[in-house]
Amino acid sequence: MEVALGSAKSLLGKVLTTLSDGLVAAYVDSLQLGHNSEQIRDKLLHTQGLLHNAQGSHAGGDNPNPGLQGLLEKLSRDADQAEDLLDEVHYFQIHDKLHGTLYATTQEAGHQALHAGTALRHTLGSLVHFFSCSRTPKTKRDGGSDAAAAVTSRITKRSKANSATAHADDMLHFDRLSMSSKIKSLLLGMESHCDSVSSLLIGGIPRNSTAVVLHRPQTASMIIQDTLYGRTGIFEETVNRITTGTQTETVSVLPIVGPGGIGKTTFAQHLYNDGRTEEHFRVRAWVCVSTDFDVLKLTREILACIPTKDEEGGSSSVANETTNLDHLQRSIARRLKSKRFLIVLDDIWKCDSVDQWKTLLAPFTKGETKGSMLLVTTRFPNLAKMVGTVDSLELAGLEPNDFFTFFEACIFNGEEDKPDHYEDEFDGIARKIANKLKGSPLAAKTVGRLLHKHLSQEHWNGVLEKHQWLKQQRSDDIMPSLKISYDCLPFHLKKCFSYCGLFPEDYRFTSSEINHFWDAMGIIDSNHQAGRDCLEELVDNGFLMKVFDWADRSSYVMHDLMHELSKSVSAQECLSISGLDFRANAIPQSRI
Missing domain, CATH: 1.10.10.10 (Winged helix-like DNA-binding domain superfamily/Winged helix DNA-binding domain)
Incomplete structure (x- = not known):
């Protein structure tokens, strides 16, 4: 439904743009539609506004109205065809201007242009006659017959050029009667569909409608994938970066960035729970941000994860109950003043401005100990650039050998679960499928579940040939996971x-x-x-x-x-x- 709403709104916008041209509007007014072009534009603007309000609201949500969907498709088709026809009218009007033709003028404008053309020809003819009949001797001050000859020559050349152009344009025939009939029919159809769509939308859009909130799964620091496949080198390098390489700053921000399903959260979980990390950072906290970047909410969640100082006398619960951001931030600053900390902000989808980010970051910059770290995971390179203070860690797909090892682990719980003659009957098919998954861990999990259902060559070949993993619709399957980014x-x-x-x-x-x-x-x-x-x-x-x-x-x-x-x-x-x-x-x- 979202696509249908957007397409209809976009196509109406194109028709409105074309109707804003004065010559095109004059042509439409000449069709005697019962409304002038201004009234048509007003109706289209009204419908376009309703479509805009409906985008992202419940009107385009999980239970779309099939009647509205059908009307939107009809409206889009009419608008698309109307745009093409109006563009054609516009083309011939430009042609008329350039070549002095009268293909696409309205009747009134055509008569005016005809009279103007006649007057111009009469004037030029008089000038030619004047110069050619003159008996004044040729002097330096007066070009005499040379001027007349020059004017005559230019007119003759232009006449020939116009004649050649008109001949060449014979192929581009403008049938005013047919064009008028088509435009009239389409615009009347659009008006009718606009009325129907408007009626449904006015009743279907809730007041103060807002964009549908994307529901993302909550994450935590507990490791759920015991083995970190294929990332040993980059993992060791990153552990060194956060424990020894950032000791000159009070707090650094390291973004971990990559497409959906590439393993950012898994990588961060292993970093968070590594023994060297636990030893280096006295305080650690994990917060899943997701699509709701609310500074007050996030500040309260982080504060709840930080141990209370003895001198605060167990005031943690009081601090977390307040909605005063200043009080919350000062509490964080006091608790972290002499401690090195690691804060993970997982799965950030948005941050509206640099100032919003700086507001969240403010209490973490007041410590007395160097080398603290914020790890941020996100899909979006632009967000990583905005928040990062050190070079981002960009995660790509797993290398083929590592990926295939992980892929097999997703299909089978262990070596004992592999069917007899696996190497002879299934290994080749599995490798072909793995090559199509481009190193994506989430794709491996999606397809692994599919293959595990039926351990037969027929089923596995069907998965390979029909790309069945693209049709899986669970929220933790590869296409739905990627499509969430598209929906935003x-x-x-x-x-x-x-x-x-x-x-x-x-x-x-x-x-x-x-x-x-x-x-x-x-x-x-x-x-x-x-x-x-x-x-x-x-x-x-x-x-x-x-x-x-x-x-x-x-x-x-x-x-x-x-x-x-x-x-x-x-x-x-x-x-x-x-x-x-x-x-x-x-x-x-x-x-x-």
Whole structure:
């Protein structure tokens, strides 16, 4: 429903933009629709406003109205066709201006243009006659017959050029009657659908509706995956960084950043519980932030995890009950004044401003002991840049050998659970599946559960060929986990990302290439900075990666799992055809 709401709103916006052109509006007014173009624009603006309010509200939530969904699709189709027709009118109006033709003028404007053209031809003819009939001798001051010849020559050339242009334009025929009929029909249909959609939305949007809150699972510091597969080197390096490499600052902030399901929380849990970490930091606290970055709430949670000083006389409960942020922060500063601490803020999804982050950080900067640390885990590179005081730790997928070891552990509880003749019958299939999962630990867990259900070659080959892991809908499966990030994007970035799925896997595109593509699809206006910024915003949000070649030239590439997500979310608008598994009957009628 969210996509349908956004698409309808976007397409109405394009129609409104085209109707704002004075010439196009005059043409629409000439169609005698019963409303003038201003009234049509008002109705479209009203519906667009309702669609905007409905986006993210309960009207587009988990139980969408099927009737509203159908009406939105009809409204979108009408708006799309109306935009194309109005653009065609606009094209011929520009053509009229350039070439003096009368294809797309309104009747009134056409008569005016005709009279103006006649007057111009009469004036030019008089001038030519004047110069050609003049008997004044040629002097330096007066060009005489040379001037007349020059004017005559230019008019003759222009006449020939116009004649050639008119001949070339014979292929671009403007049928006013047919065009008027189509535009009238479509705009009347849009009006009708706008009324129906408005009626449903007005009754379906709750007052003061807010965006649907994303529900994320709570995390804790207790280790649930005993073995940290394939990250031994980077783990040892990170332990050294937080215990010996940051001793000159009172507190440092180390972001751990990576896409959903890459293992950030697992990595942080192992860091938190490592013996060297426990020995180095006198106070440790773990707080799951998730999508609710509330400074007061987070400050209270952190304070509750910090032991009370003896001199405070057990005032912890009183401190946690207050809603006075100043009192809470001063309590934290007192308790940590002479202690080295490690605070983990896991799974941060947003922080509205640098000032909001500095407010949360303030009490941790007042200590007397050097070398304290805040670990922050997040999916979003831009957030990591904002909060980090040291270089971010970027987690990527596991290396193939390590990943396959982990993958087998996800399928079987132990070696004894492997079926007989596993090496001969199943190992090859498992390796083929593993290659498609691109090193993602969460993907390994998702597919491992699938394979564990039926230990048969037929089932495993079916999983391999049909990519069944992309269809799993549990909240802890790979696609739903990745889609949560997509759901948080503003609509224009959702559109930009979804169309990236039309490029092949691992395709590296330039900024100019993708922006021209988005512009051609009508998603952005490349003449405005906001359009050009979309690419960097997708990088900052972790949907694209910026890479550099040997000459330091930048290009952009999408992780394979993000590419699958892009194809998944664009399935209602785009169709990707692979030569490997193409079936003609898989093409919906709406795409033909």
